[in-house]
Amino acid sequence: MHRIVEIEDRVLETPSTVTWRFPYAEPCAPGQFVMVWIPGDDELPMSLSYTDGPSKGVTIKAMGSTTRHVQSLPTGTRIGIRGPYGNRFDLTPRRILVVGGGSGTAVLAPGAEQALRSGAQVTCALGATTELELLFAKRLTAAGARVEVSTDDGTAGTPGFVTAVADRLLAEGSFDAVWTCGPEVMMRKVAESARSRGIIGYGSVERHMKCALGMCDACSLGPYHVCVDGPVFRTETLLSLEEFGRTKRDPSGRRVPL
Amino acid sequence: MHRIVEIEDRVLETPSTVTWRFPYAEPCAPGQFVMVWIPGDDELPMSLSYTDGPSKGVTIKAMGSTTRHVQSLPTGTRIGIRGPYGNRFDLTPRRILVVGGGSGTAVLAPGAEQALRSGAQVTCALGATTELELLFAKRLTAAGARVEVSTDDGTAGTPGFVTAVADRLLAEGSFDAVWTCGPEVMMRKVAESARSRGIIGYGSVERHMKCALGMCDACSLGPYHVCVDGPVFRTETLLSLEEFGRTKRDPSGRRVPL
Amino acid sequence: MPDLSVELAGIPLRNPLLLASGIWGESGRSLIGAWDAGAGGVVTKSIGSRPRPGYPNPTVEEFDSWGMLNAMGLPNPGIAEYPREIRAARDHGVLVIGSIFGGTAEEFARLAREMATTGVIALELNLSCPHAEGFGTEIGSDPKDVEEVVRAVVREVKVPVIAKITPNAADPAELAVAAERAGAKGISAINTVRGLAIDTTLARPVLAHGIGGLSGPAIKSVGLAAVWQIYRRVQIPIVGVGGISSGEDVLEYVMAGARAVEIGTAVAREGVRVFGRIAQELDRVLSERGTDRLGSLVGAAHRGFEIPTADFPP
């Protein structure tokens, strides 16, 4: 059942990323996602980048036709929301390393904030192609996290991939858990680093979604359905899946390279 | 939704009347009725003659094909029950005159028992064609009611109609309420007697029933539907209805004389 | 206060909420009850040539708040008896639509002629009862039969004729088109959806008739689909029926293309108070949406809607 809401606030986070805030009373937890219906266009899965209070939020990166087109929608635009769906991050670890690539940081931010509020130590490694595309670095710093950034082009922080920063942080400090979201090749690297150090990892993954109810099989990933068994998986589990980091299914169900 | 139950006990109350007890957990109140399904035959409205405890009961008089045929069904027979439906007797009056004609006493008995248990004074005028057809006289006496009987043929109690006994009792004692059930000509008499003495009266009436949900209109009586607005009505209300005591509707909806 | 009045086949209605056929329609007094409770009009029980007791009980099976089966078997007092009930209602000022059913076009025409003399504002032809051998769906599922019946009736009477269409068909809109072609001034859609319930303890159908018709919220989407498809194919007004129990539901039907609606199963238990409640809710949702006239929303959901292809580029 969709609920129709108005975009009550709109923030351009980066040149290619917008955050929408909207009233939505359902209780939501960090890690969960909603289906966002842009009437007349498409309905898309979006992780919640704000999960507390009466106003929830999603942060949308321009990837294809719909996500590009919606960047410019004004506040007051009516959208449909259903959910929340999926599982959540485990907020019990006390020393957490957050590794976010690009818009992947969206799903990690609310969990990091909640963990910090409950007294956990949170260290963030955030990567982006370029400085302007860095997401939520200020937000997480303000929340009390130690934030390190990297950019592919070196315009901010450590030049290169965020996986290098993550490796360094893992070597330096001691962590109870690693959370990650971003391109799957990146997540695979992070997952392997965590494994090599014996640290529990959690990764949030994306697959094409239609029903979000665990029925249509569009989002299948090995024996799992990302919409109900995920989107958060143990990185151990992800590493055991032949498809992880390699293939996904297109809307017809064909396996295609990632 | 029917619940299928087994007849767990069976008592021949009179040569033409049988009581069935069956397990039925729904809370039921005196005055209410259930739809009793005799699989392969018919489904009929029956007032509850036992409303307390886990075993409810109905008391069935042989009137037509089904009610005749079911007199001999053994215990263990499976029947379907839905309900209870309809409203209930007002149990607050403290001095109650109960006037029952024939099997009409069935719906009055559980209310009389409950009133007695709560300390009310209950006087019963029970009429039947003949001694053997008297219903629940012993049951009501045992419950603590003062019971007077009449028979059309004079085989027991006052010879003649029960309305004469009722009139005498009304003249003798003082009552807060009169409850009645029986042939409508009898109920009309009782209603008029109660009115002339300014006593509140309640009568339980019968009409052809199909849905018992206030939908099909089979049981309409003036502006009312007996299945949801009744079967218990104020006798004042009944007296105001042109149809009361005169006509009913047959299964096709045609008005026919009572 | 938004304006809830609508015009149906030339008849002004104070609101679009009609009592559905077969519900509270056996006695004139009940029709008055529905009207006094706020219905914009009432449809009578479907009346046939002769008194008909209908099937034995059980005739209804309620399995949940969202659905109910019935196989009443078209009980009715017959066309000779019934007009007195209509007259009682008419004398009270009730707008009555007379429903009839028959086995042949001739029988429909004969019934229509008699029904039309009772002061009904329109006739509704029941071409859609899913559980009456020889009537209902059997005659109502072939466009040719529908056309023949409607034509025969239209020839006989001056009052507008509304054809009530079955959902138990490959293409209900095709049936509506046939009715329009034959001169119908309106379409009612839908009647109940063919259904069955079995008692597994007894290993037998619950309803005495076996097959019955599903009604209530369970069929709302089915009725909406029919109204939607019919609206795209005919010009005459549509009366939406099926599973309506709130103001929102009415608005869904109106936006799908209905000009008025009928309410049936929702009358169970709550009684005809349901008309007042739904009118109030409709009032509220229209106010919330800033609409002052319900009529302006008829078919609103079709505007700008295009069916996408399933071959959109992946």
Add this chain to the structure above:
Amino acid sequence: MPDLSVELAGIPLRNPLLLASGIWGESGRSLIGAWDAGAGGVVTKSIGSRPRPGYPNPTVEEFDSWGMLNAMGLPNPGIAEYPREIRAARDHGVLVIGSIFGGTAEEFARLAREMATTGVIALELNLSCPHAEGFGTEIGSDPKDVEEVVRAVVREVKVPVIAKITPNAADPAELAVAAERAGAKGISAINTVRGLAIDTTLARPVLAHGIGGLSGPAIKSVGLAAVWQIYRRVQIPIVGVGGISSGEDVLEYVMAGARAVEIGTAVAREGVRVFGRIAQELDRVLSERGTDRLGSLVGAAHRGFEIPTADFPP
């Protein structure tokens, strides 16, 4: 422990609970998941000639625990790609029924030929999707078309052919009779019931495609009615589909005439655990009723049942 095994068109099944087409059927791994969770067999997604992304989202609308609409638009990877998924499942020992859909008898025949080489135990012909232009109901609602398609397929393949029948027809049993005549070895009934939902705030249909198909408990009685009527007209076994979510539901279908059942919407949220739960419930209800073999109850509700007349003496 009652014996839940049944024989369907010559194929022994360990239990009658099959995964319905279109649910968890896109990947071989998911088919394995359903089998490992206890399904007696699985039906694949309906496969067509070419990869087809299906309609844009929204493709589903869940309005309550009792009903859901979908218009997926028959997304599928195409017959060239899909066999690898079936083989993965077959290699694991899964009994796979291959579902196909097409626009013409020739297309069905071609698809059947290819599908039959993948090791499927049977073919299910989707003649019944209510929301795919040119496929589904359009080809499946005319007995002549059904007969032609089934005949064309039966000619091509050795595996048993099961025709999946639409409820959106005047007489689903007529379609089943046509399929039997053409050589089908089984009938599946039903597919989803045509339905629509409108968002009144936006004044537009919720599903991108507009019309969709209703599934879930809301349609159980509709599926039961179809199975009941088909059972009275054909000799071949029937697979009951529609709204099944408990052991009681399965028993209702079996008593109405089904030899096996398919489970679709009940897989939503609960996942394929539903197969284990329903098998357990079925076990319990059969024990309670003192039945040791499910197969003995097929059609039990027909025994001794007679349709009463509506003219019984009042």
